[in-house]
Amino acid sequence: MxxxxxxxxxxxxxxxxxxxxxxxxxxxxxxxxxxxxxxxxxxxxxxxxxxxxxxxxxxxxxxxxxxxxxxxxxxxxxxxxxxxxxxxxxxxxxxxxxxxxxxxxxxxxxxxxxxxxxxxxxxxxxxxxxxxxxxxxxxxxxxDGWVLLHASAAVLPGGHAVLALGDSGAGKTTTALTLAAAGAALLANDCCFARPNPTGSLDLLPWPAAATVGLGLLHALHLTDSARGHLQAGEPPHPTQDQRVTDALTTGRTSAVRSASGREMKAHIWPEQLTRWFGLPLATTGVTAGILLPHIVTTTSAPARMNDDRSTHITGDVFVTSSKERYPDLFGLTDGHHTGTPRARDEVLRNLNRLPRRAVDLTHDQAANTRLLTTLAPALATVQPTEQ
Structure with missing residues (x-):
């Protein structure tokens, strides 16, 4: 490979x-x-x-x-x-x-x-x-100079990639899957590799991993019926998917499944199932043209919108850290630089803050999210990077 x-x-x-x-x-x-x-x-x-x-x-x-x-x-x-x-x-x-x-x-x-x-x-x-x-x-x-970002990414029909950055639960998966369902190619659901290129942008590569998707988002994207059909036909679920999630998918339940502590448990979808089950195109490379910083607003009356009141400055929190890692370096493969060397991280962070970026508030109104993201993402690709 x-x-x-x-x-x-x-x-x-x-x-x-x-x-x-x-x-x-x-x-x-x-x-x-x-x-x-x-x-x-x-x-x-x-x-x-x-x-x-x-x-x-x-x-x-x-x-x-x-x-x-x-x-x-x-x-x-x-x-x-x-x-x-x-x-x-x-x-x-x-x-x-x-x-x-x-x-x-x-x-x-x-x-x-x-x-x-x-x-x-x-x-x-x-x-x-x-x-x-x-x-x-x-x-x-x-x-070879790549770093691993905690980010989702989608490649627009014109070839430009848009990164979505934020903490867990911020809406990165919602952003990327919404764009993919609207015709973009999904490059990353949660993590991807990035490396500066001579144009001042960032080249991207996927990090193959199962996507974790909430039942509500699957339903909002009209993907629940397909998942239920494949499971009912006898396809086994992902081995780490909770049985309660499998039961909900099989029976068509669309409300969130939560653990005893209140944490939402999500569907685990292998990369090939994103295409075979849901028909979502996948990208193998991309060049970042812009960045979205999503935030999920739970108030029912709040609109999906750009939010210029939120800071768009990007910090080192964007890198995958040891606290988020499930894969310790048992064999000493990366000499301690599990997510990228300090120099590479500095260069990527500098480029991220040069690229056009907008903070957006997303809601549970998926139609409104789609209208906002499909309008804003292509517009970002027309903005020139800033010098820093």
Whole structure:
């Protein structure tokens, strides 16, 4: 797979691994079969199913939680790193930094119970392979000057990209999905890579990940019926989606599902489902022409509008931080710069504050949100960046 001129090769004799990697990464990054005699350029991930029996009782020196999975790992004097998951089925890892080779092995063979229990859902080995291949790609992109933003993004029909920035719950997903439903191509739901280009703007790349979407927004965008149809036809939900959300989608419920603490629980949608289920086009690259800073206003009488009273100055909060990370750098891939080097972050922040940007108040009136965003986003693309 290739993103931003960086390449990662995934090699496995288990079709469930390579098929899932193609399905997962294909909508965002370029994927293509590699010749059997070649492993391509850049890092290599080898996935072995049932071929390797590393002892599960190793006492590792470090422990972490990676994507909700407890993992023990050890950094050895020869700089190699070994690890294994602490739940069943056990997955063993061996990373050799000298040749950037990560081997992932499953202790549970590819029998019917392991691979066919939930048709359409990736096996643990396939899921681990995509997650760690993505981490290797992240490391390559960061070393090439990219940073990871907490942002959504949509590419307008004319080719210009609009970023939506803000804290969790500000309305980034609403902004991007509204524009995508109105004819733009969705580049990012929650995170994307950015790097300054010679024109003074920012190049963008997707960060492949499941989109989390509230039931109310799905309903407002007229996407609920499609999700219900696919689930009722037997497609499995995302493995981290709460069963109460799945039940609501299957029965057509459109009101918010909340946990005991009051937190809204959302639908988890894989990238390829955004197109296959909902018909939303996806973008693989973009050049930022403007920035929207949304805020969801819950007052029923408030209109969707531009809000010039809110500051549009962008701070370092826009970068993904360790507190927002579910993927600790177990193998030392990024030398501690998990979201981008300090120099790269400074350059991106400077460019963000040069680009035209507007604060907008969005409401639960989706028709009004659509009118505002589809008018404002193209207008931003005609404004020239400011000098700073």
């Amino acid at each position: 290739t993103a931003g001129q960086q390449t990662i090769t995934i090699r496995s004799t288990t079709p469930t691994v390579t098929d899932w990697a193609t399905t997962y990464f294909g909508p965002s990054w370029k994927t293509s079969p590699a010749p059997h005699t070649s492993i391509g350029h850049g890092p290599l991930v080898t996935a072995l199913d049932g071929d390797h029996r590393a002892p599960a009782t190793i006492a590792h020196t470090h422990h972490a939680v990676f994507a909700r999975e407890p993992i023990g790992y050890t950094r050895h004097p020869d700089h190699t790193i070994t690890a294994h998951t602490l739940t069943s089925p056990v997955l063993a890892f061996h990373y050799t930094p000298d040749n950037q080779h990560l081997q992932i092995s499953s202790q549970e063979g590819p029998g019917p119970q392991a691979t066919a229990a939930r048709p359409g859902r990736p096996t643990p080995l396939a899921t681990a392979t995509t997650r760690f291949a993505r981490e290797l790609m992240r490391a390559r992109l960061i070393k």
